[in-house]
Amino acid sequence: MKAAPFVHHAPRTVEEAVAVLTQVGHDGKVLAGGQSLVPVLNMRLASPGHLVDINGVAGLDTVEVTPEHVRVGALVRHAGLERHDGAAAALPLLRQAVRHVAHPAIRTRGTTVGSLAHADPAGEMPAVAVLTGAVLEVAGPRGTREVAADGFFLGPLETVLEADELVVAVRFGRLPAGTRTGFAESARRSGDYALAGVAIAVSTDGDTVTGARAAFVSVTPVPDVLDLTSVLAGARLGTLPLDAVTEAVRAHVDPESDIHAGADYRRMLAAELTVRTLVSTAAGAQEGAA
Ligand code: FAD
Numbered sequence: 001m002k003a004a005p006f007v008h009h010a011p012r013t014v015e016e017a018v019a020v021l022t023q024v025g026h027d028g029k030v031l032a033g034g035q036s037l038v039p040v041l042n043m044r045l046a047s048p049g050h051l052v053d054i055n056g057v058a059g060l061d062t063v064e065v066t067p068e069h070v071r072v073g074a075l076v077r078h079a080g081l082e083r084h085d086g087a088a089a090a091l092p093l094l095r096q097a098v099r100h101v102a103h104p105a106i107r108t109r110g111t112t113v114g115s116l117a118h119a120d121p122a123g124e125m126p127a128v129a130v131l132t133g134a135v136l137e138v139a140g141p142r143g144t145r146e147v148a149a150d151g152f153f154l155g156p157l158e159t160v161l162e163a164d165e166l167v168v169a170v171r172f173g174r175l176p177a178g179t180r181t182g183f184a185e186s187a188r189r190s191g192d193y194a195l196a197g198v199a200i201a202v203s204t205d206g207d208t209v210t211g212a213r214a215a216f217v218s219v220t221p222v223p224d225v226l227d228l229t230s231v232l233a234g235a236r237l238g239t240l241p242l243d244a245v246t247e248a249v250r251a252h253v254d255p256e257s258d259i260h261a262g263a264d265y266r267r268m269l270a271a272e273l274t275v276r277t278l279v280s281t282a283a284g285a286q287e288g289a290a
Contacts, residue, residue, distance in 0.1 A: 006041075006048060009051065013058065014139050018139055021165070028048055028051070029048040030054055030166055032055070033109040033111045033114050034110075035102070036120070061075040061076055061080075069172060069173050072087075072113065072171075073113070073168070076111060077109060078102075078111070082107060093128055096183040097183045097199055101123070113169065113170055119157050121222065126153060127197070127215040128199050131201055131215040134171060135148055136169075136170050137168045153222040153223060181202075183198070184198060185218075186273060195260060196216070197273065198216050199214065207237045211229045214226045216252075216270055218255070219270045228248060237283070242278075245274060253270045
């Protein structure tokens with residue numbers, strides 16, 4: 001099947017892109033990497049009359065590392081973020097997670113900002129965004145605004161973005177010194193969307209846990225953070241209360257059944273992945289402290 005006819009717009013600046021989006025309203029869609037939008041068009045799940053292709057917009061393809069955040073522009077491809085050593089050093093969770101996004105060919109074209117705007121609960125980077133307290137920079141006809149990731153996602157494939165707005169960049173927050181991170185997921189085949197996944201941040205003081213937080217992939221309708229600090233704070237790295245962690249995760253997630261896996265199986269996977277990732281991340285902390 002092929003997409004319904006559309007008008008292709010090729011703005012050169014953010015202002016031009018916003019002007020077109022404003023003009024076409026709900027009949028327009030931003031085109032970034034096209035790795036999610038083009039299949040949707042080809043299956044005729046959407047038929048916008050106008051595509052606003054931002055690939056020629058200058059200045060959106062940079063990664064900037066500051067003491068506070070890693071800023072990723074709207075045209076940075078997943079592969080570009082994956083390869084960026086400065087970003088990986090500043091916030092290891094970015095590389096830990098982004099290498100699980102799809103296959104190399106898709107990561108070469110698809111953008112990290114696009115995966116946030118697409119808001120698929122099976123996306124890895126929305127979970128990273130909420131766990132790191134990310135902020136999205138949004139341009140529109142009323143000016144620019146900043147939206148915290150934890151208020152950006154409204155539901156599966158739904159965000160607070162208006163039809164005339166464009167995400168210019170996302171700023172992933174750097175985590176406090178001493179925080180260790182881990183990411184794990186389970187998929188039927190390497191590169192497939194995850195049946196369940198988890199991103200974890202653990203902080204320690206010597207061999208004692210002082211804080212732990214997790215965000216999930218494919219098992220919550222919107223990415224949100226489970227604060228495990230009350231379950232884990234004060235626990236020694238070698239004797240973490242893993243049964244309590246399992247219970248907390250099982251109570252928090254709300255997976256759906258589909259042709260790939262049932263809800264119970266996904267819930268079990270989420271808990272097991274959290275426990276394993278917590279143990280391996282904590283073990284890293286122990287090694288680091290040694
Ligand atoms: P596009 O497809 O161009 O756009 C997606 C949506 O976001 C559209 O609605 C578009 O209008 C909007 N949008 C994009 N950029 C902006 C912006 N700057 N401002 C406002 N709106 C914007 N993703 C995962 O996370 N994990 C996976 O395991 C995974 N597996 C995949 C497997 C396959 C076979 C395929 C085809 C895709 C897979 N993806 C996966 C999706 C991939 O990561 C996409 O690249 C990503 O979801 C969207 O990025 P994009 O740049 O391609 O966006």
